[in-house]
Amino acid sequence: MRPHEFEPGAASDAVIAIEGLTKTYKSGFQALKSVDLTIRRGEIFALLGPNGAGKTTLISVVCGIVNPTSGRVRVNGHDILTDYRAARAQIGLVPQELTTDAFETVWNTVSFSRGLFGKSSNPAHIERVLKDLSLWEKRDNRMMTLSGGMKRRVLIAKALSHEPQVLFLDEPTAGVDVELRQDMWRLVRALRDTGVTIILTTHYIEEAEEMADRVGVISKGEIILVEDKAELMRKLGRKQLTLQLQAALPAVPASLGAYDLQLAAEGTELTYTYDTKAERTGITSLLRDLSEAGIRFRDLRTRQSSLEEIFVGLLKEQA
Amino acid sequence: MNWLAVRSIYLFEMNRWRRTIVQSIVSPVISTSLYFVVFGAAIGSAISAIDGVAYGAYIVPGLLMLSLLTQSISNASFGIYFPRFSGTIYEILSAPVSPFEIVLGYVGAAATKSILLGLIILATAALFVPIRIDHPFVMVLFLVLTAATFSLFGFVIGLWADGFEKLQLVPLLIVTPLTFLGGSFYSIGMLPPFWRTVSLFNPVVYLVSGFRWSFFGRADVSVGLSLGMTFLFLALCLAAVTAMFRTGYRLKA
Structure with missing residues (x-):
């Protein structure tokens, strides 16, 4: 059995279990080819791959943004199609693109995200998240007045607003300065320490090298390797x-x-x-x-x- | 049922409306007032009463319906199209919300805005012409049903459109002409028989007729038929939205 294949025996340890996941777009392009992948609870998993390898498609399927063609995905045992509410409620997603509500304030847009995920209002939690991300002073600013780096922080705050168990970070530090990158790495580690499982895709190999517990490599829609980072570096x-x-x-x-x-x-x-x-x-x-x-x-x-x-x-x- | 999500979407949309209050309320109120001034007070005084109703008052239900239709479509279509355009739709799609809840939030907000606007326009009309409402409950029923149905229709347009131009296409090129030709300013009984028959294929005729009946007890077609046609269009819009979410049309790859 290849190291990245799904192991039923390890299901209790698996926070995300992907089996035979395939995605073929209408154009005929096959973005994912029978992907099997298990993400362990509480780990930082780095998904590496060149442009067009299928990283974002994989994340999008798990989060419910893209429909799978075939295969099965479970989040904490909840099927993403038949039990999508329970599955999605546990996931926070920070997308690659800086997509924000330009006219909303930081506080409103983060609070909106919490409500969207079915969580009752909790100003203390929102305040804590904004402070952790150095956004507290900007809470009444409209999104369109923020810099790119600040918008990136807001996207993370939105993803954390509903206290997810699993956090997807799709190219989290693309285009951000060194200081913010270091801040994010600190934040990601702090989240992991609270038990949150983190899956990040990145082009910055040093990011994976710095933070990941395990590394997966995807190429042309196939997972070609999954390995503990230290072991991978030792082996290869x-x-x-x-x-x-x-x-x-x-x-x-x-x-x-x-x-x-x-x-x-x-x-x-x-x-x-x-x-x-x-x-x-x-x-x-x-x-x-x-x-x-x-x-x-x-x-x-x-x-x-x-x-x-x-x-x-x-x-x-x-x- | 994720009521908190429905509430969040609803309040988010209402907040957007509040931010653009001039464009959302003042603009339609002014343009409708101009209709009352021109067709009601100026030209209307030279036109004889229709079905025993003074012309200025006769056109009130039609003008209300015109605003209701265009604003419902515009509010709902923009509400769902803009997140698609800006990319923030990812959050809605990845949230634990069902298609029904998404529609309830967006369409509920769009319909609320239209109803409020309709009531404001009605109050404005009362300043220009004497108005009576013979069947207030039926009037409210038509107001709510029409706002909900055309907000749903706007939602369909917002999902279908792949550019801002298409958002305007249906309201400007289809809905407005149908409303003008749907008896808003006249009774279709005044038309020659051929055009009267043609008018019966215009769905807006049934809306205006039923709505006008609730005001003055006068209608071009029976109230039951008007309600039936409204429900039919509501069902068609619901079917379209259901099909769109089921297939992920323009939402999910």
Whole structure:
């Protein structure tokens, strides 16, 4: 069984269970191809994929915005079609686009969202959410007077207004400044600490690397991988050992031809790329062979490949 | 039933109406007053009474109906079209609300606005011409039914339209001409037999006729038929909305 396949035994741990989900648009474009995916309660799950991979379609189906062609989705055991009220009541969605009611005030639009989800008025909760998002001072401002970053915060406030158990963030930090991005990351972690499950789609790999517990990669409508982030980086991550040489080399000596070595910085840096999954990394023998070849070094450092490099590698493999 | 959601949508729409009070109330009241001045006081004084009712008073139900139809359609169509246009419809679609609740919120608000406007116009008309209402309950019934039916019709247009131009298309090119030709300013009994028969295919004739009967006890067609036609149109609009939500037409991909 592939790691992302639905496991019935794990149902109690699953807050979202997607089985065989397919979506074909009227144009004939198949956006989702029999997607199976389980999201665990209380985790931060990052869904990565290039443009048009099916990320937003997947979220839209779960949230009720797009009709599925086939398959089944359950949220906390509630089917999104036959038991849609219970399913949707638990979900908060922050869309990718900055779609807001231009003429409404921040307070009114956030309160509206709470009522829409069937929750009675709770000004204390709305106040807390607005304060958490640094929106309290703007509560009487009309939406059209806010900056893009502030509008993004309001969309998050709207999604949190009804105290959801699951929060979808579709490209939450697209086009926002570094400060707001850091604020959002803090907020997402704080939400996770209160038990909210968070699913985010992003183009910013560092965002997933920074926050996610697990990572899913979707490409051409198919989930091609789901893995714990740390495990993924351990399994697929390549490491590099960089040696700063005492004397520049004109070329890699023929005696070191067995190693994956590159010279850089005008021959003063030698980089060795190795696989962390391999039984032996080859570092010991490399250092011995370097010594035998009379090559001395001043310093060394190692570097793990980033999630972005892993992601690009996966997509290349699929292509 | 998610009553809190219905209430939220309803109040949101009413709040939008309050923000645009000049456009929503003052503008239709002024234009209707102009009709009373021109057709009632100025030209009306030169026209003899119809069915024993002074011309100025005779046109009141028709003018009210004209405002009721156009405002109901305009309020409801804009109410649902604008969230589609701006993208905020995502929130409605992802909320735990049924299509019925969505329609109740939007159409309820649109109908309320139209009824309030109708009552304001009626009060305005009373300033220009003497008005009597022989059957007030039937008058209120027609007022509410027409507002609800045409708000529902406006909702259908708001779902169907894929541009602001189309929002105006049906009210301007279909509803207004049908209202003018539906006996708003005359009795269809005054038309030659051929055009009288043609007029009977105009659904607005039944609305105006029934509404006028509630005022003056005079009608071009029977009140029962007028009510029946109104209910028929209401049923057609309900069927259209149901089909649209069932298929996700212009709402869900």
